Amino acid sequence: MKIIVVGTGYVGLVSGTCLAETGVHVTCVDIDKSKIEKLSKGIIPIYEPGLEPMVLRNVEKNRLVFSTSMKESLPDAAVIFIAVGTPPGEDGSADLRYVLEVAREIGQHMNDYKLVVTKSTVPVGTSKKIRETIRKELDKRQVKIKFDVASNPEFLKEGAAVQDFLKPDRIVLGLESENAKKILNRLYHPFMLTGHRIVYMDIASAEFTKYAANCMLATKISFMNDLANLCERVGADINSVREGIGSDPRIGNKFIFAGIGYGGSCFPKDVKALIKTATDAGYDLRVMQAVDQVNNLQKEVLFNKILSHYKGDLKNKIFGIWGLSFKPNTDDIREAPSLVIIRKLLEYGAQVRVYDPVAMDETRKILGERVSYGLDVYDTLIDANGLLLLTEWTEFRILNYNLLSKIMKEKTIFDGRNIYEPAEVIEKGFAYFGIGRKVSGK
Numbered sequence: 001m002k003i004i005v006v007g008t009g010y011v012g013l014v015s016g017t018c019l020a021e022t023g024v025h026v027t028c029v030d031i032d033k034s035k036i037e038k039l040s041k042g043i044i045p046i047y048e049p050g051l052e053p054m055v056l057r058n059v060e061k062n063r064l065v066f067s068t069s070m071k072e073s074l075p076d077a078a079v080i081f082i083a084v085g086t087p088p089g090e091d092g093s094a095d096l097r098y099v100l101e102v103a104r105e106i107g108q109h110m111n112d113y114k115l116v117v118t119k120s121t122v123p124v125g126t127s128k129k130i131r132e133t134i135r136k137e138l139d140k141r142q143v144k145i146k147f148d149v150a151s152n153p154e155f156l157k158e159g160a161a162v163q164d165f166l167k168p169d170r171i172v173l174g175l176e177s178e179n180a181k182k183i184l185n186r187l188y189h190p191f192m193l194t195g196h197r198i199v200y201m202d203i204a205s206a207e208f209t210k211y212a213a214n215c216m217l218a219t220k221i222s223f224m225n226d227l228a229n230l231c232e233r234v235g236a237d238i239n240s241v242r243e244g245i246g247s248d249p250r251i252g253n254k255f256i257f258a259g260i261g262y263g264g265s266c267f268p269k270d271v272k273a274l275i276k277t278a279t280d281a282g283y284d285l286r287v288m289q290a291v292d293q294v295n296n297l298q299k300e301v302l303f304n305k306i307l308s309h310y311k312g313d314l315k316n317k318i319f320g321i322w323g324l325s326f327k328p329n330t331d332d333i334r335e336a337p338s339l340v341i342i343r344k345l346l347e348y349g350a351q352v353r354v355y356d357p358v359a360m361d362e363t364r365k366i367l368g369e370r371v372s373y374g375l376d377v378y379d380t381l382i383d384a385n386g387l388l389l390l391t392e393w394t395e396f397r398i399l400n401y402n403l404l405s406k407i408m409k410e411k412t413i414f415d416g417r418n419i420y421e422p423a424e425v426i427e428k429g430f431a432y433f434g435i436g437r438k439v440s441g442k
């Protein structure tokens with residue numbers, strides 16, 4: 001079987017590569033010429049563990065090819081997965097222009113039956129718009145060609161995307177034709193060998209399911225952050241509370257870590273998009289409005305602690321930042337809380353030095369030379385007034401207190417992810433500030 005995956009970002013490149021791994025022929029199409037040129041030379045434009053060798057292996061076996069031309073790729077393909085971006089529009093709604101552009105191209109160039117599957121996160125009703133767009137193009141060409149649309153939202157996590165795709169918790173398929181079901185069952189069968197985890201539903205419910213999943217996860221995070229802020233005020237410790245509730249299987253121990261707010265290319269935009277969908281439908285989605293509001297405030301909580309510790313004077317103070325990506329194991333800094341904190345520090349005249357194992361290049365594209373880039377973890381902290389831990393990469397987990405004591409000007413640690421033990425840090429002579437911790441300060 002030959003398929004096309006349109007959009008070679010985190011979702012498209014991973015999906016295309018994993019599908020090629022099963023033996024189907026995949027053409028990954030993107031309008032970004034430089035991306036396709038790089039991929040054709042074996043250069044992977046994103047950091048995703050395990051992806052590079054898999055791309056190279058499948059390219060070598062001629063099962064995975066890259067192209068900028070939908071027109072040239074279409075004739076041979078039976079299935080087209082749409083995996084282009086759906087960034088937030090000005091009013092919070094998902095911007096569908098890239099998705100519908102792909103639909104237009106399909107309608108302009110298809111010559112026989114196609115199954116068009118949407119993997120991008122899109123609001124309810126988008127598959128209908130895709131169908132109408134394709135039909136309009138076919139009408140313009142005065143041809144009648146059969147096609148089906150389907151919804152197949154993607155649940156992979158950046159940083160573990162390859163494993164998630166190969167061993168999914170579940171695959172959600174929104175369908176309206178038996179033929180689409182047959183084709184997608186065949187494509188996903190290789191990933192289902194250890195259990196049947198395909199959930200079938202109508203297209204609107206499948207589109208909604210993706211938002212429901214991301215909004216639930218965002219809610220867990222904002223809930224814990226809100227409670228963390230209260231813990232500080234009443235003398236409780238959010239880490240103990242987390243352990244106390246996480247062992248209850250009804251609650252679960254994942255996504256209940258307090259911190260500096262959620263970021264990334266999905267949660268912030270998907271929460272906003274669902275709120276907008278609700279508004280358009282004449283409904284107030286109150287829980288999600290609160291989740292969004294709490295998250296915006298949470299991104300400033302650590303900065304406010306810094307400002308208060310230095311009594312409002314950050315001018316020329318030096319801060320060493322560990323971690324820039326919105327979470328570990330990715331170079332994605334879209335909507336990362338680190339950017340909010342760094343911009344605030346710069347606004348107050350502080351000097352900022354940053355270090356991240358993989359996200360420095362992406363950060364440089366956004367912040368340029370407004371910050372300086374550490375050569376390694378500890379280089380970032382020479383003469384620093386404070387250490388800010390913003391992303392919990394494994395390499396930051398154990399502190400070399402002796403070295404820190406020697407190189408830092410002031411022994412102060414702001415732990416935005418609660419990965420250090422306050423009592424231990426304080427015992428080593430450092431001031432410690434976490435999120436919702438009972439022990440804080442000197």
Ligand SMILES: NC(=O)c1ccc[n+]([C@@H]2O[C@H](COP(=O)([O-])OP(=O)(O)OC[C@H]3O[C@@H](n4cnc5c(N)ncnc54)[C@H](O)[C@@H]3O)[C@@H](O)[C@H]2O)c1
Nearest residue numbers: 007008009010011030031032084085086098120121154158
């Ligand atoms: N990143 C994630 O973890 C994740 C997880 C699940 C779902 N999603 C959803 O999947 C979609 C893609 O996300 P992403 O993070 O992979 O995006 P991305 O921004 O990394 O990649 C999107 C790609 O689409 C390309 N593109 C745009 N218009 C195109 C066109 N007309 N033809 C061909 N290519 C085109 C862009 O050049 C870009 O390379 C979004 O809707 C997102 O919400 C993302």
